[in-house]
Amino acid sequence: MKQQFTLKQELKQSNKFNTSKAASLKILELNNDELFSYIKSEVNNSPFLGFNYGSQEDSDAFLNYQHDSPSLYNEIMDQLRYSKDKPNIEICEAMISNLDSNGYFKYPKDELLKQLEINEREYKHNLTILRKCEPYGCFTFSLKECLKLQCILSKKKISQAAMILCDYLEDVALDNTDNIINHTKLDIETINDAIKYIRTLNPKPAANYSTEVQYTNPEFIIKVVDDKIEIKLLNDELEVFVSEENSEGMGKLLKEQRAQVNMLMNSIKRRNITLMQIMQCICDIQKEFFLHNGDLKYCTLAMIAETIGVNVSTVSRAMNNKSCEFNSKYYSLSHFLSSGGSSEHSQNHIKNRVKELIQEEDKTKPLSDEQLRLLLEDEGISISRRTVTKYRESLFIFSSTKRKHKL
Structure with missing residues (x-):
């Protein structure tokens, strides 16, 4: 019997998760305090890694620093990463940045659309996804809309009646049940239960989250010397060192730990390079502010991203929760971005x-x-x-x- 060999093509689709890129993005998002804490935890778990930061007293002061409340941005972004609704991360990040400390939008819808530079379809799609994220009630324009959204997302039966009563919040506040009965035709028992339920809702859903940058340990110190702007990246004093021990003869586990340390070092270098590029770009655009205390000029994430040649979402991640010190004052990096108005007027x-x-x-x-x-x-x-x-x-x-x- 004669044997024949045939070639058979077979296509297989596989998804490979780029762990190196994920690690770099994680490091990029960390501010200095968070980075020091993260490295400290890595030092404790790795035989190849160590670091110094000035005196031991200074090091402990930085490493033991903790924020009083969790970040609203981080809370929502963590949920978006697991969303199956395909959100546009750049648009969502921009919408998060337009929330006030209570979780409401800072601007009316028309002005918000103009500032985000997106169309109605993109706005509705991403808004629907964001409103499903906890804390419920954010991404609304008023107290009534905030409470209604919480009612819609609730699984309790009484929430349907409570949603109706959201149109009569003044009567609810004054316990004016007679007026509510006349307008809604709901019975008194249902109204009382709905009022009790409304009073359990959160009128300020973002109040327990941090929406402002903590300025204790800024990323940069900006100085003007001889009419020139000097930028100092503070963590350049952070001395991270890797053991020079040869990897030959090591077991598999030790080799993996050594590879993780090298990945961490590369991520820190890329983070610092990206941050310096962003800060240099900001200083170039806002030169009048730093040199002559002038007005801030028009500046957007997209402008910075185009100048340094990276994605807008990368710039957004890098600038989030970061700050600089200038003339003994602390500024969030987002302070130098334009908010409202036209491109010609800051x-x-x-x-x-x-x-x-x-x-x-x-x-x-x-x-x-x-x-x-x-x-x-x-x-x-x-x-x-x-x-x-x-x-x-x-x-x-x-x-x-x-x-x-x-x-």
Whole structure:
């Protein structure tokens, strides 16, 4: 019997997880305090790794530092990584950065879409995914919407009646059940149960999470010397060393530990290079701020990413929870990014114009926020009345009614 050999093609699909890239991203996200703590834990578990940071007293002061509350960003991002709904991570990160300390959006929907530079479909898709993340009730625009979302996501039967009562929150606060009965036709027992349930909901779902950067140990110190901006990366004093012991003759476990240490060292180097590139780019764009205490210029994650040649999400990860020290003050790196307004006008510039217009106004006929908006529009600054109000209040300036002087 004659034997024949045939070639058979077979396609197999396999997913390989890039552990090196995952390790680099993890290291990139850590601020200095977190990095020191992470390295300390690795030193305790590896015979090949050690590190020094100044004196022992200084080292312990840094390594024992802990944040008072967990990060809202980290909490939500951890959930998104396991989502099967295919979120756009860059858009989600941008939406998280636009939340206030309570978990509500800082801007109305139209202004939010303009700032995110996304269309309605992208907005709705990613918003739906984010609203499924804990803590429930975030990514809303008002207290009513926040409580309604918590009712929708609840599995309790009474939550359906409670959702109806969210339209009558003032009556709920005043226990005005008669008005609620007249408008909803719900019976008194259901209303009372729904009111009790509403009072168990969280009106400030992000209040227990940290949304601000902790500035105890900044990543950079920025100095101006002879009209030149100098950038110092603080953890360059962190002396991490690897044992020079030859890997020949080692067992499999020791070889794996040695490989992990090398991966960690490479990740730290890439992190520091990326952070220095980002800070250098920020200093170049915001040169007037550092040299002459000028207004911040328009600056976005996309601009930085394009300049240093990396993905926007990489820049976002790198800047998250990081800060710098300049003139004895601490600044979040996100402070140097634009927030609201057009590409030609920074937030600080608009605030200064609002302040100047109010200083120049007729005190007997002070300018309303709408009049301020129109004056800014004449100067080519297009923002909403609500944004004018927000900027005015951030400057601790009263409304036009309270600013009015009588003759």
